[in-house]
Amino acid sequence: MVDVLKKSIWVFHLNSGSCNGCDIEVLDVFTPRPDFERFGVKLVPSPRHADAIALTGPITRAMVPKVVEAIKALPEPKIVLAIGACACGGGIWHDTYVVVGGIDEFYKILKEEYGMDPPTTIYIPGCPAKPEALIYAAGILADIIKQKQRRREDVIREEDEEKRKIETIIREEIGSRHFLPKIIVKRGPREGSV
Amino acid sequence: MQDIKRVIEENNGKIVVEHDYFLLVEVSREHVRKLARALFEAGAYYSTGVGSDERPKNGFFAMYHILNHEESKKYIVLKVETPEHDLRIPSITPEIEGANWAEREAHDVLGIVFEGHPEPERLILPDDWPEGVYPLRKDFKYNEKVKPVRKEEKFVEREDALVLPLGPFHPTLHEPEYFEIYVDGETIVGARYKGFFVHRGLEKLAEGRLTIHQIPFVAERICGICGYTHMICYCQAVENAIGLEVPERAEYIRTLLLEIERIHSHILWFGVVYHLLGFDTGFMHAWRIREKVMDSAEILTGNRKTYGMSLVGGVRRDIDEDKKEKTLKALREVSQEMKNLFDDVLAMKEILNRIEDVGILPKDRARSIGVVGPVARGSGINTDVRKDHPYAAYKYLDFKVPVYNGCDVLSRYLVRADEIFESIYLIEQVLDQMPGGDIMVERFEVPEFSVGVGATEAPRGEDVHFVITHRGSKVYRWRPRAPTYNNLPSVPVMLEGEHLADAPAIIGSIDPCFSCTDHVTIVDDSTGKILFRGSLEDAIRRLKR
Numbered sequence: 001m002v003d004v005l006k007k008s009i010w011v012f013h014l015n016s017g018s019c020n021g022c023d024i025e026v027l028d029v030f031t032p033r034p035d036f037e038r039f040g041v042k043l044v045p046s047p048r049h050a051d052a053i054a055l056t057g058p059i060t061r062a063m064v065p066k067v068v069e070a071i072k073a074l075p076e077p078k079i080v081l082a083i084g085a086c087a088c089g090g091g092i093w094h095d096t097y098v099v100v101g102g103i104d105e106f107y108k109i110l111k112e113e114y115g116m117d118p119p120t121t122i123y124i125p126g127c128p129a130k131p132e133a134l135i136y137a138a139g140i141l142a143d144i145i146k147q148k149q150r151r152r153e154d155v156i157r158e159e160d161e162e163k164r165k166i167e168t169i170i171r172e173e174i175g176s177r178h179f180l181p182k183i184i185v186k187r188g189p190r191e192g193s194v
Numbered sequence: 195m196q197d198i199k200r201v202i203e204e205n206n207g208k209i210v211v212e213h214d215y216f217l218l219v220e221v222s223r224e225h226v227r228k229l230a231r232a233l234f235e236a237g238a239y240y241s242t243g244v245g246s247d248e249r250p251k252n253g254f255f256a257m258y259h260i261l262n263h264e265e266s267k268k269y270i271v272l273k274v275e276t277p278e279h280d281l282r283i284p285s286i287t288p289e290i291e292g293a294n295w296a297e298r299e300a301h302d303v304l305g306i307v308f309e310g311h312p313e314p315e316r317l318i319l320p321d322d323w324p325e326g327v328y329p330l331r332k333d334f335k336y337n338e339k340v341k342p343v344r345k346e347e348k349f350v351e352r353e354d355a356l357v358l359p360l361g362p363f364h365p366t367l368h369e370p371e372y373f374e375i376y377v378d379g380e381t382i383v384g385a386r387y388k389g390f391f392v393h394r395g396l397e398k399l400a401e402g403r404l405t406i407h408q409i410p411f412v413a414e415r416i417c418g419i420c421g422y423t424h425m426i427c428y429c430q431a432v433e434n435a436i437g438l439e440v441p442e443r444a445e446y447i448r449t450l451l452l453e454i455e456r457i458h459s460h461i462l463w464f465g466v467v468y469h470l471l472g473f474d475t476g477f478m479h480a481w482r483i484r485e486k487v488m489d490s491a492e493i494l495t496g497n498r499k500t501y502g503m504s505l506v507g508g509v510r511r512d513i514d515e516d517k518k519e520k521t522l523k524a525l526r527e528v529s530q531e532m533k534n535l536f537d538d539v540l541a542m543k544e545i546l547n548r549i550e551d552v553g554i555l556p557k558d559r560a561r562s563i564g565v566v567g568p569v570a571r572g573s574g575i576n577t578d579v580r581k582d583h584p585y586a587a588y589k590y591l592d593f594k595v596p597v598y599n600g601c602d603v604l605s606r607y608l609v610r611a612d613e614i615f616e617s618i619y620l621i622e623q624v625l626d627q628m629p630g631g632d633i634m635v636e637r638f639e640v641p642e643f644s645v646g647v648g649a650t651e652a653p654r655g656e657d658v659h660f661v662i663t664h665r666g667s668k669v670y671r672w673r674p675r676a677p678t679y680n681n682l683p684s685v686p687v688m689l690e691g692e693h694l695a696d697a698p699a700i701i702g703s704i705d706p707c708f709s710c711t712d713h714v715t716i717v718d719d720s721t722g723k724i725l726f727r728g729s730l731e732d733a734i735r736r737l738k739r
Contacts (some may be wrong), residue, residue, distance in 0.1 A: 019418050021419075024418060060393060061322070091415075093395065097329055
């Protein structure tokens with residue numbers, strides 16, 4: 001996914017107010033059965049040594065400056081793994097009075113108050129995220145697996161293209177005076193996408 | 195039982211509700227201190243305190259002090275009311291030390307002033323929270339965003355020792371917490387804990403947005419390790435408040451899952467402790483064995499953790515013969531493998547030397563601080579909610595409560611080791627004796643302003659939930675209290691006089707679960723006034739100067 005990362009990915013684990021569910025799953029993937037270290041992934045004690053931050057939790061207000069510090073310390077290219085429903089979108093806490101509400105809301109603060117661009121982010125849903133999901137994310141990160149999910153702008157662009165194609169076909173059919181146009185929509189590449 | 199009632203009546207308390215599980219006692223402001231003292235002398239110890247804004251009901255604020263009286267197998271709830279224009283209640287902290295945090299917390303979230311409190315400082319809420327805004331008052335919306343105020347950080351140095359910050363991110367802590375350890379050379383002379391990073395506004399969320407059937411799921415997300423016990427604790431509190439009888443089969447299924455959770459939590463703890471001691475092989479073995487328990491949880495509930503199995507009135511899914519067999523098979527393997535692991539580890543002198551006679555918590559201190567669970571049982575106190583206040587199916591089952599007198603990390607280790615095998619024995623009994631029948635009571639009425647208390651023995655100790663119901667399937671006030679809340683103040687006692695290298699193992703030995711504790715937040719300052727916040731770099735720079 002990121003060209004620079006051809007070899008082992010080192011991860012710094014950052015708990016931003018999580019319930020521990022995702023955190024023990026993050027630890028769990030380093031133990032014998034899932035064995036993350038097969039893929040070269042390793043937990044490191046400092047963001048300065050890491051390639052990616054494994055972020056769990058909905059980001060509480062008290063944690064904002066600390067998360068910013070950690071992201072600043074991360075070397076380029078910065079990668080964030082948003083693990084669990086809370087990190088992805090705030091989860092059940094998304095609108096309470098002391099919670100920022102997920103990584104996207106946090107990126108807004110990052111942009112407005114600290115003037116930083118959001119880093120590359122991989123969203124790993126689940127409550128808590130399962131070890132299988134974490135391994136899948138690591139696979140995407142290391143470019144072992146192709147990403148099944150598409151970016152929103154890609155989906156919108158493809159949909160527009162498709163619409164245009166259909167419109168063209170309809171217009172041509174009308175032009176040739178066949179009143180029941182036969183429309184074939186090819187959904188090939190997006191079939192099975194989430 | 196008669197004795198405790200006599201004590202209450204002699205000290206001007208009025209028993210309003212008498213339940214099998216708890217007594218609700220109303221007492222006036224003048225008499226609360228005397229009554230609390232009398233109850234403490236009669237053997238009750240402080241469990242938790244809850245402030246509540248009851249202005250929509252009668253224009254008063256109320257403070258509930260919950261005391262645990264093991265002798266009569268009852269919780270005693272003292273209710274003190276104060277009118278809105280005169281928000282003052284005498285503090286009972288001078289009489290019972292354990293009330294300290296609960297009263298400071300009630301002041302933070304509601305603005306009740308406790309007269310005569312020894313340290314009336316801010317306890318919870320973020321540092322940048324403005325003064326005079328009280329989030330748990332009913333006129334504050336749960337999703338209101340308050341503009342932060344910038345605050346200058348106070349730096350006070352300590353003359354005789356080096357201040358060593360541990361956290362909020364530290365390789366040995368997998369949660370954001372902050373310990374300040376004062377060292378003189380290699381020896382620890384003091385310690386201070388600062389939390390609040392995981393405060394997520396849970397109680398307000400439950401009152402504001404959720405209904406009585408949604409709260410079990412948010413209760414489960416208090417903690418990802420021991421979440422199910424919070425779920426059951428909440429359900430029991432509501433069931434006690436509305437007087438609901440749960441079907442027997444549901445009680446057995448609850449017990450089964452509570453014990454599965456205890457096994458997974460304890461094995462997890464062993465892994466973490468081996469890791470903290472630098473014995474990573476043990477960590478890997480413990481967590482390898484734990485996967486079998488996680489698999490049985492997945493078979494029984496559909497998820498590895500965060501089971502989502504209970505509602506008020508019962509459980510959501512039944513279990514069948516196939517699941518039974520698979521669980522038993524997995525647990526037999528776990529039992530054998532854990533036995534082997536424990537034998538191997540305790541035969542290693544290196545490990546034994548690191549945990550024996552380290553982190554001493556004497557029995558009398560343990561009692562006065564009011565520690566719970568394996569920490570108390572490792573200091574020779576025989577306490578277990580499963581025996582003292584029987585709930586779910588524990589009243590039908592046979593089990594032992596392991597107690598060790600060593601008062602050190604090794605004793606707490608051995609208590610947990612024995613508990614794993616007791617839990618496996620309990621599960622075998624549950625699966626053997628489980629009766630048939632319904633698993634859920636579908637229809638029930640929820641009365642308004644009915645008070646309930648629920649308690650469970652979480653893997654880390656006594657877990658207490660307090661609920662006031664409301665009309666329209668809502669909850670008026672809900673207050674969970676996690677075991678780590680009671681256990682944390684013992685950490686500075688354990689750390690004093692020990693080597694710095696032992697600090698992670700000692701902190702780990704109480705099995706701290708900060709996300710449980712921090713839904714409300716605490717600051718413990720054993721040394722009184724020192725406040726230092728900054729990086730290790732700053733500390734070193736200042737030392738050089």
